[in-house]
């Protein structure tokens with residue numbers, strides 16, 4: 001029997017949320033329903049299920065018990081009514097946005113978002129007659145000025161990919177609701193353990209489950225949570241008919257990954273603080289010109305430390321920094337690393353480092369990157385679960401080697 005989760009802590013929901021009905025054999029872990037279709041008892045029953053007159057499964061693109069268990073668990077973790085699972089994070093972003101848009105509509109989006117979300121809005125949406133305004137959402141006046149009579153949706157990431165800029169979800173949701181628009185928040189970088197956008201007025205919360213939620217680097221997947229009627233619309237229009245639904249096997253792996261999310265996030269965050277302290281040393285030594293991590297540049301961004309206190313439970317474990325020597329220094333640093341892997345993605349056990357301008361944010365035009373503050377010397381590091389000392393040792397040897405080569409060849413540093 002499905003147990004009520006009201007009152008449970010997130011640590012418990014991560015393990016028991018969306019518990020499936022008791023398995024006939026008493027299996028502790030719910031079985032994986034790796035099936036494309038479901039057999040009907042009779043033609044009448046099949047017809048009733050298609051007509052929505054009888055509950056029950058039909059076909060895995062329309063619903064699957066393993067996928068449903070994950071949808072329920074993520075909804076409980078986010079404190080939202082319902083959830084829907086998608087094949088990828090982009091599948092979730094696209095299905096969510098397109099469920100509420102039609103030709104002639106307008107979207108207000110943050111200028112600092114993941115590259116393919118930018119590409120979807122800037123290239124594809126415009127082709128279908130949906131206009132998009134990209135704004136600096138940390139500037140509420142600029143954000144307010146972007147609204148039009150036909151604004152249907154507002155989209156933001158906080159902390160933003162790649163440089164962790166924070167947005168005040170409560171303030172933007174107020175603006176959105178004044179204009180009768182829905183607010184969609186991409187919560188990938190935080191997970192519901194560190195930030196629950198619904199508590200601050202977000203209508204829909206999307207995730208790339210590829211990242212921390214799964215946490216083991218072996219799945220590409222997406223999730224969205226929101227009010228039941230909005231999630232039904234997404235599930236039975238854009239997800240069902242465009243077809244980017246999640247495979248049961250991926251859902252099963254994410255259910256497994258989620259069980260350790262609370263302990264993983266704690267370790268990720270502790271490691272990140274240790275790495276930030278090391279990077280601050282590199283900043284003092286002149287190798288790094290700017291460090292991006294929530295709460296680090298408190299003097300210039302006092303609203304960020306306020307948001308860190310009010311909106312987030314911790315700063316997370318993605319760090320970005322501008323290399324003083326620009327593009328050349330950034331690429332030399334990345335090529336020197338050995339334990340830390342040079343790869344896109346984030347939130348895995350392995351520490352991952354990448355160069356946003358040429359990788360994750362290459363779909364942005366150079367002008368859009370400049371407007372969003374994504375320079376050629378910017379590096380993004382996802383701090384993993386290795387011992388913090390070993391992560392720092394690898395970074396230290398790469399910085400030292402960069403410094404030595406700069407001194408030896410008298411190149412670099414601008």
Ligand code: 7XF
Pocket residue numbers: 088089090091093114116117157161186188189207208209210220221222344345346359360
């Ligand atoms: O479709 P995906 O599961 O890759 O998720 C898309 C996505 C959505 N929102 C955010 C905030 C994301 O960071 C992503 C994917 N980001 C990866 C990254 O930044 O490393 C993609 C690698 S190209």
